[in-house]
Amino acid sequence: MTYKQVVELRVQRIGIDGDGIAQWCGDPVYLPFSAVGDHVRAVLTVRRGGGYQGRVIEMLAAGEGRARPPCRHFGRCGGCALQHLAPDVYQSAKLDGLRKALVRVRVDPGVIQPLRRVKPARRRARLGLMRPRDPRQPGKVGFREHFRHEIVDLKQCLVLEEPLFALGEALRSRIAQLLSPGSTAEASLTRTDAGIDLLLTSAEKPGLGALEALAALGAECDLARIVWLSPFGEMPIIERRPVYMIRSGARVPFPPGAFLQASESAEAILIEEVIGGIGLRRPALDLYAGLGSFGFALADAGPMHLVEGDERSALALTTAARHLAGVTVEQRDLARDPLPSEALASYAAAVFDPPRAGAASQVEALAQSSIEAVVAVSCNPATFARDAAKLIAGGFRLDRVIPIDQFVWTQHLEIVALFYR
Ligand SMILES: C[S@@+](CC[C@H](N)C(=O)[O-])C[C@H]1O[C@@H](n2cnc3c(N)ncnc32)[C@H](O)[C@@H]1O
Numbered sequence: 001m002t003y004k005q006v007v008e009l010r011v012q013r014i015g016i017d018g019d020g021i022a023q024w025c026g027d028p029v030y031l032p033f034s035a036v037g038d039h040v041r042a043v044l045t046v047r048r049g050g051g052y053q054g055r056v057i058e059m060l061a062a063g064e065g066r067a068r069p070p071c072r073h074f075g076r077c078g079g080c081a082l083q084h085l086a087p088d089v090y091q092s093a094k095l096d097g098l099r100k101a102l103v104r105v106r107v108d109p110g111v112i113q114p115l116r117r118v119k120p121a122r123r124r125a126r127l128g129l130m131r132p133r134d135p136r137q138p139g140k141v142g143f144r145e146h147f148r149h150e151i152v153d154l155k156q157c158l159v160l161e162e163p164l165f166a167l168g169e170a171l172r173s174r175i176a177q178l179l180s181p182g183s184t185a186e187a188s189l190t191r192t193d194a195g196i197d198l199l200l201t202s203a204e205k206p207g208l209g210a211l212e213a214l215a216a217l218g219a220e221c222d223l224a225r226i227v228w229l230s231p232f233g234e235m236p237i238i239e240r241r242p243v244y245m246i247r248s249g250a251r252v253p254f255p256p257g258a259f260l261q262a263s264e265s266a267e268a269i270l271i272e273e274v275i276g277g278i279g280l281r282r283p284a285l286d287l288y289a290g291l292g293s294f295g296f297a298l299a300d301a302g303p304m305h306l307v308e309g310d311e312r313s314a315l316a317l318t319t320a321a322r323h324l325a326g327v328t329v330e331q332r333d334l335a336r337d338p339l340p341s342e343a344l345a346s347y348a349a350a351v352f353d354p355p356r357a358g359a360a361s362q363v364e365a366l367a368q369s370s371i372e373a374v375v376a377v378s379c380n381p382a383t384f385a386r387d388a389a390k391l392i393a394g395g396f397r398l399d400r401v402i403p404i405d406q407f408v409w410t411q412h413l414e415i416v417a418l419f420y421r
Pocket residue numbers: 259260261288289290291292293294307308309310313332333334335336353354355
């Protein structure tokens with residue numbers, strides 16, 4: 001149901017998704033891009049989470065702790081949610097969700113360390129592409145609007161690495177050759193160690209004009225590879241050189257669309273904390289290994305077993321590990337078929353870095369195992385807290401939680417947590 005009611009509200013707190021929350025007739029109203037203390041006129045749009053989604057239409061009085069957003073698109077673009085907060089308010093808004101999630105499972109939030117900051121520089125992004133029906137209208141390339149499908153045509157972006165932004169511009173200039181009138185596509189841009197890998201996802205197959213445009217785009221932007229994914233299958237368009245990531249000297253092939261930590265400097269902090277947390281305990285496990293960012297770094301100090309569910313990523317790990325003594329790889333679905341506690345008995349430590357849903361079944365087995373040290377990496381405080389509570393119930397002590405601002409100006413938070421028996 002769509003509402004059009006206009007109300008006056010005062011923002012009371014920032015929710016875990018970064019939206020300001022006010023109350024109206026006892027129900028929460030979620031107001032994107034607002035700050036605590038803002039007195040606003042807002043329109044209630046749709047029902048959301050037992051309350052309403054709202055949109056600020058007039059700022060009657062700004063709350064304290066606001067900052068001037070540095071990007072011209074802030075307030076519309078769904079890429080960022082928190083540019084309008086002063087640094088100390090920003091920091092507590094970022095950590096609030098983690099604190100609440102830990103309290104909810106009766107874990108002392110005193111274990112949370114100060115937020116580790118990194119420069120906003122994302123090496124992967126998913127941008128929307130749109131070609132209007134009207135040939136007089138220019139194409140659009142950018143993130144979707146907050147809570148809406150509309151693409152915000154990016155004229156600047158302060159979070160993308162510069163070559164990814166430049167690729168967005170180049171895609172826009174060729175949109176008429178790439179897409180049919182009125183159609184849209186998604187572009188996943190990943191800056192690997194061999195250059196940019198571009199994965200286009202569309203409902204249509206590429207036409208001849210699109211193939212020619214992509215070949216020219218590849219040369220102009222020095223792309224490593226372009227792949228086109230549609231319901232008709234995955235079509236390699238160009239591969240100008242093999243695509244890979246270097247992991248502690250090992251060359252790991254990069255499958256199209258594979259996972260990569262969004263920011264290189266945040267990944268460096270994650271690796272440093274994982275190495276510090278696991279110490280010299282070997283043999284060790286890297287569960288949900290992706291392309292082995294942790295596993296290969298840990299392999300310098302002894303045997304590592306890397307477990308990954310995605311077939312192509314597991315194959316890439318196997319290829320990279322072929323010439324390395326002491327690194328073994330297993331493809332396994334750890335949600336359906338977790339490593340049982342008896343199998344875990346041969347390991348001294350484990351790191352796990354699951355998708356947002358967390359690692360419920362695998363954590364169950366870890367909690368029952370004899371493993372002495374577990375490092376959890378997570379991008380979701382809620383599922384992390386649930387998994388942490390299980391480990392603690394199994395006899396682990398949560399030593400500390402290191403929050404990392406990998407997704408600068410968004411509500412998302414990266415976490416590393418160290419558990420010991
Ligand atoms: C958050 S990524 C972490 C990757 C790696 N640790 C890194 O830092 O790049 C999660 C990884 O878990 C894998 N994955 C997702 N579901 C899985 C499952 N059920 N079993 C095993 N691996 C899974 C994904 O393919 C992805 O590579």
